[in-house]
Every structure is written in C-alpha cells, then in structure tokens.
Amino acid sequence: MKITRFFPIVFLITIVLVSFYLRSINLSKIPYPGESMDEYSFAWVGLSLIRTGIPIGISGITGYKNTDFRYINVDQVFRGSAKGNPFAINSPWFDHPPLLGLVAGGFAYLMGGRVFEDTQVNFIRKPMFFFGVISVCLLFYYTKKVFGIKEAIIASAIYATSPLAIISSRMVQAENLLIPLFLASLTATYLYLQKQQGALLYAAGILAGISLLVKLSGLAIVLSCTFLILYFYPGGIKKAVPSVLIFAVVSLAFLIFFISYGAAFDFGQFLSIFTSNSNRIYSIGPLAFFDLMTATKITASRYLTDGFVLAGWFSSFLLFVLPSEKKKHEMYILIPLVCYLVIFLLFGSEPYGWYRFPFIPFLFAAIARILMLSLRNPDLFLPAFLILLIPAGVSLSKIISIEKFQELAGIWRWGLAGLLFIYLFSYAKPKSKMVKILIPVTLICLFVLSIYLNLEYFRKITPQYWQNAT
C-alpha cells in the first residue's frame, strides 16, 4: 500500500488541529462581547423557547405589537459595547427561524444557564467554534471532490489560517451555521451528480431545507444546488428537470416547519414581521458589490482587512473566463458564489459584516483553483503571482510598521521588480527551463509565505489590537 494514500488524511488531521487551536484563541474576547447583540438575542430565543415555549429576543423592527425595553447586562455589555440603550425585547420573536437560537440557547441551557444574563459568549460561542472547524473540513472535502487534493490543501489552509475566517466564524450569527450546511449540501449534490443515487439528492435537499430553518437567506443553497443540477446533469437541462423538481420540493418543504412554528404562537404577527423584514431599508446601497470586494467588514462597524478576500474575487473573475481542462468543474464554486451574491443583493438590509461570511469559503476555493491552474499554464503565472501578492502585502503591512519595513524595503522592491521581469520574460519564452522551474517555485513560496503571514497577523490580534482593527 502506497504511503502517499495516507497523505490526504494526515493533512486533514493537521488542518483540523490547526483550525481547532487557532479558533480557540481569545474565543470569548474577540470580537468583544456585545459588539453584536444579535449573538445574545439568538441565544435568548433558544433559551426562552426551552424554558417558556415562547421565543423572546431583541428586535425593534416594526410589526411587533408590544416592545419591552430592558437593560440586560449579560457579559457586562453596558460597560462598553452596548452604550446606554436598553434592548428592545419582543415576543414571540419572528425575525428569523429559530434553529440557530436553539443551538446557542440550548448549549447555554446545558451549561447551566437559566436566565438571559447567563448566556455569556463563553458559552454561546462554543457551538460556533465547532461549526467553524467543521466548515474547514467540509471545504477540504468538497474541494478535493471537485478539483483534487492539491486544491483542497490550498483552500483549507487559507480557510484555517485566515484571521478574517477565524474571527468571523466564532460569532453567533446565522451565517456561521449556513456555511457548513451550504458546503454539506453542495457535497451531497456533487455526489448525486456523480453517482445518480436518489438518497443523495434527498440528502442535499434536506440539508438545504434545514438551512431555511436557520435563516431565509439559506435560499442561496437551494438556488445553488438547483443550478448545479441543471448545469451538470448528464443529458442536459431537460433530463435534469425531474431531479431539480424533487430537490426543490424536498428543500422548500422545510418552510412548512417555519410556518407551523409561526402559527403556533401568533400567525398575524408572524406575517407582519415577515412583511417588515421584506421591506427593510436597502442600506447596502449601490456600492454593495464594491464594498464586498474591498472592505472586509466583520461586525456592524468593525473591519479586519484580509487580502485573501480581494484575491478571491479576482480569482473568481478569472475562473469565469479561463478555459481549463476541467472548466466546467469551476462552476461548482462559481455557481454557489453567484447564487449567494444574488441573495445578498436581493435581501439587502444593513451593511453588516456577517452577511458576507458565506462568500469566504468559495473565494478561497477560487484562489486554490487559480494557483493550481497557474502551475500548469504559463499564461497564468503573472496573474497568480499578482493575486498572491495582495494577501502577502496586506498581512505584512499589519505585522510590521512602515518604519520597520524600511529595513526590508530594498529586498521587497528589487525582489518584486526582478520577479515581475522574470514573469514578463516567461511570456516571451514560456518553454525555457528557468521559467518552468523558477516560476512555480516562486508561486509556491509566495503562497507558503502568505499562510505564514496569516499566522503572524493572527498572533497580533489581541483584545487591545482589536480596539483599533481596520
């Protein structure tokens, strides 16, 4: 038995351990408790459902009959993040479906929490921590299935070590449960398209349906799997229609649970809140897509610059236009990316950072694919190099000050200029031995450097650093 067969397992175990370790650092300190009160609100919905059978949470959107204003000083939030406003408490709470609440609140209940003030981030972020690690594993598995082991290693290495991914994944936000459901459903869809087993189609549909009980933006998962089936089904669109219909029925049937849930408490209010939610102000505005690419927001007002996000968008654009030996396979990440973009732009609402989280795994998978394609295609050497330069430069700028950087400035500018000349030379003489060896080596080195810089950048992110995070 070849020892190389164990390499994927060894790497996966390594990446799980690294993810586990990195995600556990300052889990309950960064982001600050109270930076998003949604975290507590979800837990309160779950805890109140368990204790009273009625969901109670923070809202304030129009449509609720009664609003109770309360100071609930969980985690001492009124000493800092929450300012002086009491929380607008509503019940029964219908802003979102209750599944995430049941997870977070249920976990708090298991830890001994019985009242709202008991739902400390120390408790309620723990399930999200596990979802984050699971998401890394699922991204590895999905990318391995779609492209191969090398892309899987690259994508999961970025996802495991990206400071943005690490910190964003620990927040008690619906998107952080949508991500593993998204990846799991896509994986089941992929396997269905390969094996044509009905059970896999039902599995994909059920996973997509469960996402609708987390947040209605889980519709992106339904859309993604639908379009993947239409695109990849053997025999074309006409033959795909029965599978699409089955998938759609299986997944959308879960909405009946949300409707039953609403009807059990107050159907009039349920509909009223649904209408209010649908008419939220479109605060993301026309700059939404530009912001998405250039501003890596993590909460309502805080940013954490991560060059891998912009690199991911550039990689995705390239993948749309590039011919490749597995061109169609790129659609396994591009279709979900665009489907979530549709939902993101359609739903709009406030420009909260957590609405962007589900883009992250697909952007990182796109970088992985571009990197691997570039190692085989000299035309991609320069674009891949420039794409990797973005995260390397961003992370470096966060690690050392511009004054200290002057010691490296000579190496940086002359090294970059030299490399860029070599890359340009590769267009003139693509078959040269120097090009064939040197350029892939520099790309791999730049990638490894980017991962190392990710780790160094993350090491700097202490609670004190977080106060001024940009």
Place this chain on the structure above:
Amino acid sequence: MNLKPLAVYLIAIFTLSIFLYLFLKNYSSTNYSKAKKEELLSAPSKFKLNTGDPCMHSVYGDPAGVQENYIKINLHCSKSNSSTNTLALEGISPDTYSGALYLLANVNVFEAGVIPERIDKLGNLISDNNQWRCFIGQNREIKNFNEKLKQKDTINCFYEFSFEDVKKYYENN
C-alpha cells in the same frame, strides 16, 4: 420518475409540521407564565459576582434615538472614586428614583437597598445615618425616592460628602 418516495417524504413533513404545531401550542401553554418571562429578563446571572463597590462599573455612552428621554446617575463613593451612568427612561421600571437606582444596581452588579425616604445601602457602602445623599442640581436634595423621574435629570449621589463638598462639586462641574 418514481414519485412514491417524494410522496412519502411530503406526508412525513406534513405530519411532522402538525406535530410541531401541536407540540409548541401545548408546551407554551404548560410552561409560559409572565413571572417566568420576567425572571428570564430581569433575574441576575448566577455566574455574575456582585461587587461591594458601587462605583466599580459604569454605563458609558449616550443612548441613541431617545432624544431627551434619558437620565444620568453619577455615584460619588469618595472624592476619587465615582461612576458615571446614562440610562434611557424607557428601560427604567418603575420610573422613579428608586427604580433607577435598583436598575443601576442590577446592571452594575451591586446590592442596593432604597426605601422611600432614603438610601439604605449601595454595595458595601451602608447609609444608616444618611451617608448617601442624592441631589438634582445643587439645591434640590431628593427626599422621596418614589418620585417620578423627569427627562434629562442628572442625579448625583454622594457618600459621606459634607455640604461644602457637594457645593464645591457643583461649582467645579
């Protein structure tokens, strides 16, 4: 296309949704009460450690969107130890001076004892001989803590401050 599994699936989903509806109806009618809801919202956490120092914490920041419907409570535990707090009126129940102090005690994790005529204690600072005295402005001492709050009231409570100390405070602030 074999629709039998889909039909079975839909029947199962529909049955489960009815079960969910009945379960939630029954569970909430059995478990919900106003007292339980109130407990959820207002009971302090058992994981929280009370502090003996009522000036240890503050409620910083101005509440947004409340216009003038707020009050400020400043506790002066000594000349060098004070706590600054701003609270929105809509969160204070009952909306009296004692209601505000009890809310502050809950939020800032200290014990409070307030009777209509005076403060008995805030944290470990006992007031059996009027050591705690609270003022709205320099000349208006609060004598009845069951009085209703007014918009933009700034309540200053001093512990063991003499008249001259209080006067000096208002002259300097």
